[in-house]
Amino acid sequence: MQLTRIPGLLFGGDYNPEQWPEEVWAQDAKLMAEAGVNIATVAVFSWSRLEPRPGAYDFGWLDRVLDLLHEHGIAADLATATATPPPWLIREHPHVRPVDANGTLLDFGSRQGYCPSSPVFRAATARLARVMAQRYGQHPALAMWHISNEYADHTLECFCDESARHFRTWLADRYASIDGLDAAWGTSCWGQHYTAFDQVNPPRKAPGPINPTQLLDWRRFCSDALLECFEVERAILREVTPDVPVTTNFMSILPGLDYWKWAAAEDLVSDDAYPDPADPTSHVGAALSYDLMRSLKDRPWLLLEQAPSAVSWRAVNVPKPAGMMRLHSLQALAHGADGVMFFQWRQAVYGPEKFHSALLPHAGVRSRGWQDTLRLGKDLEKLAEIAGTRTAADVALVLDWDSWWGLAAPESMPSARLDLKDLLAAWYAPLHARGIAVDLVSPDHDLTGRRLVIAPNLYLCTAEQAARLAAFDGHLIVGPFSGVVDTADHVHPGGAPGPLRELLGVSVDEFRPIPDGATETVRHADASTSTVRRWTEWLAVDDASVLARYRGGDLDGQAAITRRGRVTYLGCLLDDVSPVLSDVLTRAGVHPVADVPPGVEACRRDGADAHYLFLLNHGTTAASVTLREPGRDLLTGRDLRDRVEIGPRDAVVLRIAQEGEK
Ligand code: GAL
Numbered sequence: 001m002q003l004t005r006i007p008g009l010l011f012g013g014d015y016n017p018e019q020w021p022e023e024v025w026a027q028d029a030k031l032m033a034e035a036g037v038n039i040a041t042v043a044v045f046s047w048s049r050l051e052p053r054p055g056a057y058d059f060g061w062l063d064r065v066l067d068l069l070h071e072h073g074i075a076a077d078l079a080t081a082t083a084t085p086p087p088w089l090i091r092e093h094p095h096v097r098p099v100d101a102n103g104t105l106l107d108f109g110s111r112q113g114y115c116p117s118s119p120v121f122r123a124a125t126a127r128l129a130r131v132m133a134q135r136y137g138q139h140p141a142l143a144m145w146h147i148s149n150e151y152a153d154h155t156l157e158c159f160c161d162e163s164a165r166h167f168r169t170w171l172a173d174r175y176a177s178i179d180g181l182d183a184a185w186g187t188s189c190w191g192q193h194y195t196a197f198d199q200v201n202p203p204r205k206a207p208g209p210i211n212p213t214q215l216l217d218w219r220r221f222c223s224d225a226l227l228e229c230f231e232v233e234r235a236i237l238r239e240v241t242p243d244v245p246v247t248t249n250f251m252s253i254l255p256g257l258d259y260w261k262w263a264a265a266e267d268l269v270s271d272d273a274y275p276d277p278a279d280p281t282s283h284v285g286a287a288l289s290y291d292l293m294r295s296l297k298d299r300p301w302l303l304l305e306q307a308p309s310a311v312s313w314r315a316v317n318v319p320k321p322a323g324m325m326r327l328h329s330l331q332a333l334a335h336g337a338d339g340v341m342f343f344q345w346r347q348a349v350y351g352p353e354k355f356h357s358a359l360l361p362h363a364g365v366r367s368r369g370w371q372d373t374l375r376l377g378k379d380l381e382k383l384a385e386i387a388g389t390r391t392a393a394d395v396a397l398v399l400d401w402d403s404w405w406g407l408a409a410p411e412s413m414p415s416a417r418l419d420l421k422d423l424l425a426a427w428y429a430p431l432h433a434r435g436i437a438v439d440l441v442s443p444d445h446d447l448t449g450r451r452l453v454i455a456p457n458l459y460l461c462t463a464e465q466a467a468r469l470a471a472f473d474g475h476l477i478v479g480p481f482s483g484v485v486d487t488a489d490h491v492h493p494g495g496a497p498g499p500l501r502e503l504l505g506v507s508v509d510e511f512r513p514i515p516d517g518a519t520e521t522v523r524h525a526d527a528s529t530s531t532v533r534r535w536t537e538w539l540a541v542d543d544a545s546v547l548a549r550y551r552g553g554d555l556d557g558q559a560a561i562t563r564r565g566r567v568t569y570l571g572c573l574l575d576d577v578s579p580v581l582s583d584v585l586t587r588a589g590v591h592p593v594a595d596v597p598p599g600v601e602a603c604r605r606d607g608a609d610a611h612y613l614f615l616l617n618h619g620t621t622a623a624s625v626t627l628r629e630p631g632r633d634l635l636t637g638r639d640l641r642d643r644v645e646i647g648p649r650d651a652v653v654l655r656i657a658q659e660g661e662k
Pocket of ligand 1: 274305353
């Protein structure tokens with residue numbers, strides 16, 4: 001299935017013509033066509049230009065932009081333009097603006113300055129979305145709708161009175177009665193017993209630690225409140241243009257929004273990714289995000305924004321070294337993207353992003369950046385046939401936003417050093433280094449067919465989720481501090497691992513986080529040792545074999561890692577999970593898509609009559625890879641067999657025909 005009606009891979013970026021005199025537009029369109037750009041994201045921040053006064057529209061300029069793009073064969077990812085409310089709306093309704101946890105009403109002068117719960121804001125976005133859909137729904141350039149922009153980037157939450165009212169309605173829906181809320185929030189603690197919903201507030205700045213269930217419900221509410229904003233616009237677009245796909249750009253793997261829930265509301269998943277060029281391992285984090293994006297709908301997705309070179313929002317904005325822009329683009333494709341797009345097309349000359357790189361830099365067509373743009377356009381044409389091909393993964397990593405949010409109540413946790421993204425990355429990085437394909441799953445997903453499922457952490461685990469894991473017939477690894485609480489953040493009877501106790505065959509007697517700088521040592525059955533830095537548990541072994549024990553310290557001789565049948569439990573956070581992972585991968589019969597040396601990433605996509613092996617050398621020296629099967633490198637046209645040399649920051653994309661195919 002294609003992402004949009006555009007055949008092949010998508011290539012383009014954010015285009016902000018309103019920042020330029022009209023004479024420049026013709027040159028933009030000509031250069032886009034020359035580079036092979038086939039899609040431009042338009043009107044993301046254009047509300048104040050499209051509706052300069054309430055209900056008075058100025059669409060002339062956007063009409064001309066869309067016509068021009070279309071004449072040059074370029075489609076539009078057309079934004080509903082609702083990412084920044086215009087000054088007149090703020091002037092008429094000052095309380096459209098968000099309020100922070102300290103009660104400060106934030107001022108205009110940046111972007112995304114809206115309260116997600118504001119009925120005035122929502123109604124104004126609905127009006128604009130309808131007018132946009134009616135005006136451009138039939139425009140031949142329109143390929144997809146882009147609602148708002150990066151929800152939760154600057155405004156994840158608002159603490160105003162309107163938000164408080166909305167939060168109370170959300171809570172009343174969830175708990176039906178104030179007694180239900182009191183029970184769930186455990187308000188008998190610290191004298192918080194409520195007798196009416198109108199006494200309940202968002203978790204504004206308070207004298208001490210805030211009720212953790214209130215915080216957890218607030219995180220759920222904030223994700224839902226923004227999703228409602230999205231749905232207000234989506235419903236209108238679906239009504240007026242039912243055949244045009246709708247997206248909003250996600251921000252890679254971040255705690256703010258429950259992307260499982262969000263992706264279900266979209267037609268296609270799109271993502272913005274900004275791996276730091278100064279960090280030699282940032283491509284590993286990007287790979288994890290990309291695998292999440294593919295997994296959200298289990299189909300190809302779109303890299304909607306990345307930087308051609310430097311960004312403008314880090315303390316030090318390092319440009320990408322030669323080859324990295326191309327390599328990182330190919331990486332997104334390797335992980336299932338059907339297009340690569342950038343922020344932005346033409347480098348700005350004013351505003352906060354004037355030093356942010358662009359496909360067409362300040363230095364124009366003489367720049368090295370422009371040569372990179374041209375080269376990438378050609379490469380994407382050569383790879384057109386991979387569009388729509390899929391990825392199969394035997395291994396799945398469990399990611400649950402409830403657990404992520406539950407852990408993020410640092411004032412009431414045994415340790416503030418547990419972040420779910422870090423815990424995921426600790427398993428993902430060694431899988432990635434081995435060239436093993438990984439999907440992300442929610443604990444509510446069907447796990448059938450996986451060989452190995454890894455739950456790095458399930459702090460919050462329901463009886464249903466535990467039952468699903470127990471019914472899974474593959475290999476399972478569960479990380480520490482799992483099965484601790486229920487959906488209300490109440491500790492399960494008997495303590496951790498709660499509903500997982502029987503499955504794991506262990507009970508946690510005591511959590512023992514390690515102070516910063518200290519370490520513990522774990523000794524495996526083969527006498528090798530691992531270092532543990534952040535977390536240990538005193539385990540009581542009920543019905544499991546012990547794979548590793550602590551050596552030295554208070555836990556000397558106690559079980560650290562256990563196994564019951566196909567289920568391995570780690571009561572500690574190993575610095576390096578490789579000893580456990582290698583063993584379980586072998587038992588589960590999981591194989592890499594290719595045997596790769598350090599620094600080379602291997603991914604596979606499957607088509608109807610061929611599969612595609614991406615070999616990406618992220619290193620700064622050449623690497624040699626042994627090939628299991630011969631194939632043709634789509635980037636160079638070379639036929640390759642046995643071994644291939646891949647230059648620094650270079651890649652090959654091998655087309656390997658199925659038996660009997662050419
Ligand atoms: C994104 C945003 C873009 C642009 C970009 C710069 O977060 O969606 O509008 O600001 O960052 O890196």
